[in-house]
Structures are given as C-alpha cells and as structure tokens.
Amino acid sequence: MKLSQFGQKFAESTGIVDLMDDLGSALNENPEMIFMGGGNPGRIPKVEAIFKDRLESVLQDPEQLHSLMGIYQSPEGDKGFLTQISGLLKKQFGWNV
Known part of the structure; x- marks a missing residue:
C-alpha cells in the first residue's frame, strides 16, 4: 500500500513502540527471567x-x-486514595503532601 508522507510518518516504527514490544515479549518468552527494567x-x-x-x-x-x-x-488519581495516602505519609514521616 502506498502511503502519503504523513501516513508514512505514522506507520514507521518508533522508539517507544519498540521498547513496549521488547518489554511485553521479554517475560512471555522467558517467564523465569528476573526482570529489572521498564518499571x-x-x-x-x-x-x-x-x-x-x-x-x-x-x-x-x-x-x-x-x-x-x-x-x-x-x-491525578482517586481523590479518596490520595487523601488516605497523604494522611499516612504525614503520620509516618511528617510530610505535608
């Protein structure tokens, strides 16, 4: 299929897509691996x-x-959770978040 220049740009591989593919396949291909990347x-x-x-x-x-x-x-996330976690951090560490 012939794509326009604009279409070619969006059909190309990108760094983040390649990274996500690598991260997604890593544990599927080797489930015993100790995976220390990508969060x-x-x-x-x-x-x-x-x-x-x-x-x-x-x-x-x-x-x-x-x-x-x-x-x-x-x-920002769930407001109830944020209230609870900020209370915990204040109680345990004195942090005003």
Whole structure:
C-alpha cells in the first residue's frame, strides 16, 4: 500500500513502540527471567494474595465493579486514595503532601 508522507510518518516504527514490544515479549518468552527494567513490579506472593482477595470481593459487588471498570479516574488519581495516602505519609514521616 502506498502511503502519503504523513501516513508514512505514522506507520514507521518508533522508539517507544519498540521498547513496549521488547518489554511485553521479554517475560512471555522467558517467564523465569528476573526482570529489572521498564518499571515492572517484583512479585511478592503475600501482596499478590491480598490483591487477589480484594479483586475477588470487588467482582462480587456490582457497584464496586462498575466503579473499577466503568468510570475513568481523573488524571491525578482517586481523590479518596490520595487523601488516605497523604494522611499516612504525614503520620509516618511528617510530610505535608
């Protein structure tokens, strides 16, 4: 297919797309690899169990499920969470965030 100059620009490979492809395929191709790049979180089984339990409870509550899957958060994030985490940081470290 012949693309215009504009179309060619958007059809070309970009650095970020290449990086995301590399990051996405790395663990799929070698799941035992210790992955220390791209901000990929480490696996902590006890934390994963907590997340799993919480997600299962969300799936059982239609209102929470809709909130999770059907309502976009603001770019700043969930205001309730931000209030809670800023309170924790102030209590534990004296930080006024």
